[in-house]
Amino acid sequence: MxxxxxxxxxxxxxxxxxxxxxxxxxxxxxxxxxxxxxxxxxxxxxxxxxxxxxxxxxxxxxxxxxxxxxxxxxxxxxxxxxxxxxxxxxxxxxxxxxxxxxxxxxxxxxxxxxxxxxxxxxxxxxxxxxxxxxxxxxxxxxxxxxxxxxxxxxxxxxxxxxxxxxxxxxxxxxxxxxxxxxxxxxxxxxxxxxxxxxxxxxxxxxxxxxxRRSSLMKEYLFYEQACKTNLYLLQQEFTQKNPQLKQTLFQRLIKMKQSRAYYRVRQSLKERGFLTALIKIVFNPNFFPALWERLPGILKYNLLYRFNINLSK
CATH class of the missing domain: 3.90.550.10 (Spore Coat Polysaccharide Biosynthesis Protein SpsA; Chain A)
Known part of the structure; x- marks a missing residue:
């Protein structure tokens, strides 16, 4: 059958x-x-x-x-x-x-x-x-x-x-x-x-x-590809004919660039130390909004992991 x-x-x-x-x-x-x-x-x-x-x-x-x-x-x-x-x-x-x-x-x-x-x-x-x-x-x-x-x-x-x-x-x-x-x-x-x-x-x-715990490099490569994907989609005819979709993809591109910068800095910090990471931050200003956006989640999920707290209640 x-x-x-x-x-x-x-x-x-x-x-x-x-x-x-x-x-x-x-x-x-x-x-x-x-x-x-x-x-x-x-x-x-x-x-x-x-x-x-x-x-x-x-x-x-x-x-x-x-x-x-x-x-x-x-x-x-x-x-x-x-x-x-x-x-x-x-x-x-x-x-x-x-x-x-x-x-x-x-x-x-x-x-x-x-x-x-x-x-x-x-x-x-x-x-x-x-x-x-x-x-x-x-x-x-x-x-x-x-x-x-x-x-x-x-x-x-x-x-x-x-x-x-x-x-x-x-x-x-x-x-x-x-x-x-x-x-x-x-x-x-x-x-x-x-x-x-x-x-x-x-x-x-x-x-x-x-x-599953993934490497910082894998996360960076994902957001690097995401930036390219958004740029490709923004150039497509169906996007140009839909202003709302075009705006939404553009906003997603901004988020992907911020995330890419965040993982680029984190990778440098892990591999080469604070000074190299600081240089990366200077050349990747998108790092700060990405960090600011993630900070509450980082704190929340650490509590969730460590103390098994149900934070939705």
Whole structure:
């Protein structure tokens, strides 16, 4: 029987986490699924962990060389048989009713993409933070909401992991940009909206987004790519025809430049010491607004980590 949902899991050296991701996929109350894992030439035992599962709904694809998450997802898209594509990172996991609940709303709303809120959970923690993705970005929903390109950009919703109708991508010839290792989600989801997709978000959280400690250099490279992505989008015809989208992307570019400066200074401080960091600050004035914006969050999250305080009460 044709699966209702194809769950796509790209993986690279995540043998410590992928078992939970796969188990959460197989444990969905919506059982008419397939799970496509694409190993991106891992050097650990990720492949062995995947092969330890005997469920026939799992299909493993292995890249001969490392080609990045965009290539891996696109490869899975070409193999998918489901009506819907569901994205799942190999170190994250789903709540058991995620697919069932999202599909119910998607059918009712005639959605092309549908996403839920997301829990943040620190690696090794037993429970998620009280601050979800939607709360972090000032969203208070009590019912499903259709979003447009401006809302999507303004609320940084590229972090979400929507279900996507496979036929919509095929009809509009859309896929992940394989030249990108960062911001590929942002561009694909925005292009779906530009091409007329009905993108619905729901207030409930069914996705667990694991917070792993990443290097300062990786954070810097992300924001470096984000700046380039925003400049590219600002030059596009569909942006020029939408003044509000143009303004929102410009504001996002400012934020990305500030964040880039922040991580550039932090990296210098870590590697070379205070004097070099001070020089970087002089040549990166965007550092100060980024620091000022992050300071309350740094203090708040440190309290959350260290004392397990629920700061939303």
């Amino acid at each position: 044709k699966p209702r949902v194809s769950i796509i899991i790209p993986a690279y050296n995540t043998s410590r986490y992928i078992k939970r991701a796969i188990e959460s996929a197989l444990s969905q109350t919506e059982q008419n699924i397939e799970v496509i894992v694409v190993d991106d030439a891992s050097t650990d035992n990720t492949v062995e962990v995947v092969n330890s599962f005997t469920d026939p709904r799992i299909k493993l694809l292995v890249n001969e060389v490392n080609k990045g998450p965009s290539y891996s997802r696109n490869r899975a898209f070409k193999e998918a048989k489901g009506e819907w594509l569901a994205l799942l990172d190999s170190d994250d996991w789903y709540a058991p009713k995620r697919l069932e609940m999202l599909l119910q709303v998607a059918d009712r709303e005639n959605a092309d993409l549908i996403a839920d809120d997301m829990y943040f959970i620190e690696e090794g923690a037993d429970s998620p933070w009280s601050i979800t993705v939607f709360i972090k970005h000032g969203m208070q929903l009590d019912k499903p909401k259709q979003i447009d390109p401006v809302y999507f950009v303004d609320r940084y919703l590229s972090i979400t992991k929507p279900l996507i109708k496979l036929n919509f991508l095929v009809e509009h010839n859309l896929e992940f940009n394989e030249s990108l290792r960062y911001e590929e989600d942002f561009i694909l989801f925005l292009l779906c909206l530009i091409n007329g997709a009905r993108f619905i978000i729901v207030p409930e959280s069914f996705y667990f987004y694991q917070i």
